[in-house]
Amino acid sequence: MMYMRVAIIYYSKTGRTRAVAMRIKKKLEESGVVVDTYELRLDREYSRRLLHFNPRLIYDTLSSRAVEFGGIRGFNPGAYDVVVIGSPIWFGTVAPAIKTFIRKFKGKIRKPVACFTTANIRSDYSLKFKRVMESMGYRVFLHETITDPDADNELISRFAEGVLMALKAAEKSVLSQTTPYSQRDQRPSQHTNQE
Numbered sequence: 001m002m003y004m005r006v007a008i009i010y011y012s013k014t015g016r017t018r019a020v021a022m023r024i025k026k027k028l029e030e031s032g033v034v035v036d037t038y039e040l041r042l043d044r045e046y047s048r049r050l051l052h053f054n055p056r057l058i059y060d061t062l063s064s065r066a067v068e069f070g071g072i073r074g075f076n077p078g079a080y081d082v083v084v085i086g087s088p089i090w091f092g093t094v095a096p097a098i099k100t101f102i103r104k105f106k107g108k109i110r111k112p113v114a115c116f117t118t119a120n121i122r123s124d125y126s127l128k129f130k131r132v133m134e135s136m137g138y139r140v141f142l143h144e145t146i147t148d149p150d151a152d153n154e155l156i157s158r159f160a161e162g163v164l165m166a167l168k169a170a171e172k173s174v175l176s177q178t179t180p181y182s183q184r185d186q187r188p189s190q191h192t193n194q195e
């Protein structure tokens, strides 16, 4: 797993998604993966009080309009082998910053993507998120919904394992592509085989 790199991009308002992101980071780093985290921050953050009743939050979430955010300075999608994207669920959907992010990077993140959502109830939120991303062209190979970072430690471990497996597959394909020419020449070509 040396030299394999993962970016974890997430938004977190009350800290749960951040806690999950940090656990995934730790587990990947324990296997020697280099992990960079990017926490999206809105230029105009929502006031922490009475989040459920914040008109701007509700409007941004339900209208899916683009919001201004920072936190991705230096993020170069091509520099990573896998990209992990995490979001809280608000009113059944991912947070506005994440919606804006995936629109902004549509067609630009070509590496395999693993996504997770955090929510109060266990539902198929992450599957919906995966499908939305797939409809935009992202290659999503893993999804998970976490309700409690502590109680769901097992789920988080499995998620990290899934990312490690994808990294191993990527590593293998890179190695096979970098076989020295001398060895390649010794392999019979497909054309020769058919003769």
Ligand SMILES: Cc1cc2nc3c(=O)[nH]c(=O)nc-3n(C[C@H](O)[C@H](O)[C@H](O)COP(=O)(O)O)c2cc1C
Pocket (backbone or CB within 6 Å): 011, 012, 013, 014, 015, 016, 017, 018, 051, 052, 053, 057, 087, 088, 089, 090, 091, 092, 093, 118, 119, 120, 121, 122
């Ligand atoms: C405005 C708002 C709407 C929410 N809507 C849902 C929801 O539809 N379903 C759900 O299970 N949890 C919902 N939640 C709970 C959050 O998804 C949950 O607390 C999440 O883990 C928070 O992540 P964060 O701490 O990273 O901000 C909502 C929370 C807020 C503030």
